[in-house]
Amino acid sequence: MRRMSSIVTDYVIFIVHRRNHNRIEGSLRNGVKDLSTLIITDRCSTPHQKCFNLSFSLFFMDCLTAILTRRSVRRFRKDDVSDETVMKLIEAGNAAPSAGNLQARDFIVVRDEETKLKLAVASVRQMFIAEAPVLIVVVANYPRSMRVYGDRGKIYAEQDAAAAVQNILLAAHAMGLASVWIGAYDDEKVSEILNIPSYARPAAILPVGYPAENPRPRKRYALEEITHWEKW
Numbered sequence: 001m002r003r004m005s006s007i008v009t010d011y012v013i014f015i016v017h018r019r020n021h022n023r024i025e026g027s028l029r030n031g032v033k034d035l036s037t038l039i040i041t042d043r044c045s046t047p048h049q050k051c052f053n054l055s056f057s058l059f060f061m062d063c064l065t066a067i068l069t070r071r072s073v074r075r076f077r078k079d080d081v082s083d084e085t086v087m088k089l090i091e092a093g094n095a096a097p098s099a100g101n102l103q104a105r106d107f108i109v110v111r112d113e114e115t116k117l118k119l120a121v122a123s124v125r126q127m128f129i130a131e132a133p134v135l136i137v138v139v140a141n142y143p144r145s146m147r148v149y150g151d152r153g154k155i156y157a158e159q160d161a162a163a164a165v166q167n168i169l170l171a172a173h174a175m176g177l178a179s180v181w182i183g184a185y186d187d188e189k190v191s192e193i194l195n196i197p198s199y200a201r202p203a204a205i206l207p208v209g210y211p212a213e214n215p216r217p218r219k220r221y222a223l224e225e226i227t228h229w230e231k232w
């Protein structure tokens, strides 16, 4: 067990109750070094007997678990998110697919309190945005795709940006952080605040921080209602 502790000190540790995979209690240790967030699976039968006198197995949070347990989080702890961690998130965004690999998206990191407040106001006064320690604004860079694809490059740039957004949301979750995709904002005001050139457009604002809430999963359509086999 001692050996295990020394392995995990640099990572976020999750204790996953086997009986309820949806509820993951994130207990944060000394920050995150990379995307390889470790998970400790609680092998005991009672969920609250959860710690170190028990036998655990360590493994990486698998992709599907990250996808299925991510939630939109709108309350954040005050703890800072390091630049190193922010760059890991951007690395995840940058790894997303893009049309023709043209990667028609840029990322703006915002920590300045005044700028965050202005962005919150421009986002229909969703003031919780300014409470996050850092914002990542994902921007669709139209000419980067349109120079190859013409008009269709416009939608590709937006899709490239959206794919990056989702990668960042999932990476943040896998690293013990949390975020929410903010899409309700005045494009022109956000562009003005962030000096975004006229040929680009903000695709999403992502407030990022350590979660101070654990929202319940939102309802989804039943799969049979939305799945079409062979034809619509």
Ligand SMILES: Cc1cc2nc3c(=O)[nH]c(=O)nc-3n(C[C@H](O)[C@H](O)[C@H](O)COP(=O)(O)O)c2cc1C
Residues within 6 Å of the ligand: 070, 071, 072, 073, 074, 126, 180, 181, 182, 183, 184, 185, 215, 217, 218
């Ligand atoms: C395009 C888009 C725009 C969104 N805009 C906002 C927003 O402005 N404010 C907000 O609080 N959540 C916003 N959301 C988050 C959704 O409310 C959230 O994803 C949805 O309710 C499902 O919850 P979940 O993410 O926890 O599964 C947006 C999500 C998407 C994909």
